[in-house]
Amino acid sequence: MSLDKATVRRIATLSRIEVADADLEVVAGQLSGILNWIEQLKEVDTTNVAPMTGGTDLKLQWRPDVVNDGDKMEQVLANAPDGHDGFFGVPKVVE
């Protein structure tokens, strides 16, 4: 498995991480190296094996679906790079 530059560009876009054109080659090489190494899993027979989807064997805890917290606008916005008037500020999205 060897990733080409176009694939790396697509992964970078999906990941929302800017990768400069000049770096695509290097990143492609590193990611391909890791993917080639994990390819070895193909040799393992997993016919009729159910996937293990979490870390615990216990039933996950549920709680009643009711509001039990809230009214914390000041705390929620306290760490925002651009929080004001009760909102998170972002670059203009709609023209």
Added chain:
Amino acid sequence: MTQLTSFTIAEAREKLAKKEFTALELTDAHLAAMERAKDLNAFITMTGDLARERARESDKRLAAGHGGALEGIPLGIKDLFCTEGVLTTAASHILDGFKPRYESTVSQKLRDAGSVMLGKLNLDEFAMGSANITSYYGPVKNPWKAKGRNVELVPGGSSGGSASSVAAHLVMGATGTDTGGSIRQPAAFCGIVGVKPTYGRCSRWGVVAFASSLDQAGPMTRTVRDAAIMLRAMSGYDPKDSTSAQLEVPDFEAALAKGVKGLRIGIPKEYRPAGLSPELAALWDKGVEWLKAAGATPVEISLPHTKSALPTYYIVAPAEASSNLARYDGVRFGLRVEGKSLDDMYAKTRAAGFGAEVRRRIMIGTYVLSAGYYDAYYLKAQKVRALINQDFTDAFEKVDAILTPTAPTPAFGIGEKSDDPIAMYLNDVFTVPASLAGIPGASVPAGLSADGLPLGLQVLTRRWDEETLFRVCQVLEDAAQFPLLPAV
């Protein structure tokens, strides 16, 4: 008076109760040690003023005779635990200036038990690493050095600051987190005890998430008893974490004296790869002999899917990380780098805010979860994970505990193995399988290499059976007589 930094938690607990010294004196002695050992770079943030304030409160409670289980004990908190009003960075540039408005459940429990936080400990960025060299705040140094070589060694990772500060007697204990070995491997490299409890034993609430089905907090201390004391205070059901176990927390310390007589100890043949250092192989054999002498029976076992554990981990963990780390978007907290549009701002913020290893893992995770590759990589890995889990379930039909080396080598030099991600990943070859299975594991310092560096042995037990884990660890500790101070 003996140096106040020389005591174990158990000893200090007794001496504080007997008023041989105050919590404030104990805290001040450790703060002074931290100041002298700044060169280790074990701390990202030191909270001396807060610590002295809390130590004074501890002294009041001790005087009134109602101190908690860790009253007045100075601890370090890995900088992955959110601490109210105190900078929390996950060793990443992207969390610049982040001061949580809430406290993680584990650090809150430790506060409620009366412990005194001395500061926030350095780690690999977002706990991704095995040498503590990926921190935005610079590498941590191991207080140990090889005989005759003046080379700075890594403390292991990702809980490198925790391991280094405990080994150097800057704190009496520290919290760590373990996703694939991040408590056990640094504990082995720095000659201390590190315990990763069963997945679900400690709440993950308020711990910066890396891979949610694997992340688990645990104690790092200089003795097995101290780890038992600390784990009890950290554990317990938390309604804020849906994977937190609603089970009674045992008195782990009470289990220590029970010994290993009659226990069957599994020795997995797959943990003896061709490249295993002869020193480690010999130490492992010695560990088996110690347990035998204490009345346990060694049994050879097979964990046939061991070799698949590391590649499985490097699909599952990055996949979960890529979704967990989606929250770092320059909007809600931390760093923002302005861009031409919202998407451009996201991409520039994340490129500048994440280090190379974190970017690499997010991209691998994104790829293995993307349309057309999900089944071939992610689903496949989840199935192999089930087989690895089954290996342990089968083994625990025959044995009560498993003994292995913790890491394939002792600590290496800062800068070594840093060009080759896979060489770095191999550090966790013996610790990752237990992480995937969610079973408890611990590393105990068991001996020194020929050039004087700590070597650790790993003990694994069934889910929720940390008591047997502590019993085996105690016997190993008693037999090994490992020095409590680095021979620098």
